[in-house]
Amino acid sequence: MNASKAFVSVPLCPLWLRFFLPLFLLALSTTIACKEVPLPAATPSAAAAAAVTKSEAAAAPKAPPDNAALPQIDAKRAFQYTREVTAFGPRYMGNEAHKKLERYILDHLKGDQVEDDAFTADTVEGKFPVRNIIAKFPGKKDGIVVIMGHYDTNYPLRNIGYVGANDGGSSTAILLEFANQLRVAPGKTRDGYSVWLVWTDGEEAVSHWSDTDSLYGTRHLAEKWEKDGTLKKIKALMVMDMIGDADLNIDRDTNSTGWLLDLIYAAAEREGYQSHFYARAGPIEDDHIPFAKLGVPCADVIDLDYGYNNVFHHTAQDTMDKLSPKSLEIVGNTILETVRMLDLR
Ligand SMILES: [Zn+2]
Numbered sequence: 001m002n003a004s005k006a007f008v009s010v011p012l013c014p015l016w017l018r019f020f021l022p023l024f025l026l027a028l029s030t031t032i033a034c035k036e037v038p039l040p041a042a043t044p045s046a047a048a049a050a051a052v053t054k055s056e057a058a059a060a061p062k063a064p065p066d067n068a069a070l071p072q073i074d075a076k077r078a079f080q081y082t083r084e085v086t087a088f089g090p091r092y093m094g095n096e097a098h099k100k101l102e103r104y105i106l107d108h109l110k111g112d113q114v115e116d117d118a119f120t121a122d123t124v125e126g127k128f129p130v131r132n133i134i135a136k137f138p139g140k141k142d143g144i145v146v147i148m149g150h151y152d153t154n155y156p157l158r159n160i161g162y163v164g165a166n167d168g169g170s171s172t173a174i175l176l177e178f179a180n181q182l183r184v185a186p187g188k189t190r191d192g193y194s195v196w197l198v199w200t201d202g203e204e205a206v207s208h209w210s211d212t213d214s215l216y217g218t219r220h221l222a223e224k225w226e227k228d229g230t231l232k233k234i235k236a237l238m239v240m241d242m243i244g245d246a247d248l249n250i251d252r253d254t255n256s257t258g259w260l261l262d263l264i265y266a267a268a269e270r271e272g273y274q275s276h277f278y279a280r281a282g283p284i285e286d287d288h289i290p291f292a293k294l295g296v297p298c299a300d301v302i303d304l305d306y307g308y309n310n311v312f313h314h315t316a317q318d319t320m321d322k323l324s325p326k327s328l329e330i331v332g333n334t335i336l337e338t339v340r341m342l343d344l345r
Pocket of ligand 1: 167204314
């Protein structure tokens with residue numbers, strides 16, 4: 001594929017093509033937005049809250065106040081990971097930089113319970129080795145919370161100086177920081193659900209995005225987990241993608257599960273980060289789709305407004321200078337808080 005085609009190709013970026021129309025409609029009418037985005041029990045709207053009089057509030061049974069400490073990731077460290085991952089250069093399936101990055105991820109998981117899901121993908125551009133890396137942090141509660149993020153970059157963009165700082169870099173890094181936060185003393189287990197971190201491979205298309213040219217790693221993993229019974233144990237699956245943009249606006253993906261999106265919003269609210277969430281809504285295709293199709297509660301945590309009109313997405317301009325440690329902190333703390341709230345359910 002030539003570079004100019006890669007720069008302008010809409011089929012290469014079907015996400016925002018599919019995104020555009022619903023966004024436009026939503027922007028036109030907040031009434032439609034309210035209808036299409038039903039408010040959850042977990043996050044009553046300001047209007048609904050205001051409607052409750054003082055006496056009604058006193059009479060209603062109240063949940064005890066949640067005074068738990070807020071999670072705090074090391075955002076500087078997460079940003080440094082992003083820088084180091086990006087410095088490997090183009091990291092498409094099977095190339096030398098991809099192999100170096102695999103080793104880099106594994107080096108950061110020494111002492112953790114790590115598994116591989118490796119296979120060969122047969123694509124329109126030939127065969128590629130694909131390797132999902134899974135780190136398991138066991139918990140006392142029966143059930144699994146999965147957090148995913150892809151670490152590959154685009155094969156068609158391999159010769160344009162594309163380094164995917166946000167798209168591929170930020171997702172790899174935030175998962176490494178989650179591993180730091182989830183690690184408990186040797187021989188001990190988490191109090192809540194088991195948490196599995198998955199660095200997914202082959203998320204990107206090798207030619208033009210389609211159902212068969214995309215999501216190579218997660219389509220394979222979803223099938224595997226369906227066969228071995230893992231899927232039934234998954235309480236929630238959250239995908240991190242393009243979460244480093246300094247101008248952070250996490251989209252509300254309508255292909256995701258409503259209650260889980262709402263729980264993430266409630267977690268963000270608890271941290272005071274809610275202004276960075278859900279200003280726009282629309283359907284997004286990402287690593288959660290193969291699992292969502294099989295009934296797993298899923299949330300795609302993604303900011304698909306990367307630069308004005310998403311102009312940095314899948315271009316050589318996806319570089320570190322567009323990113324901020326604060327954005328990693330907002331998403332990181334929110335997702336860890338979501339895990340804590342899931343543990344309480
Ligand atoms: Zn991408």
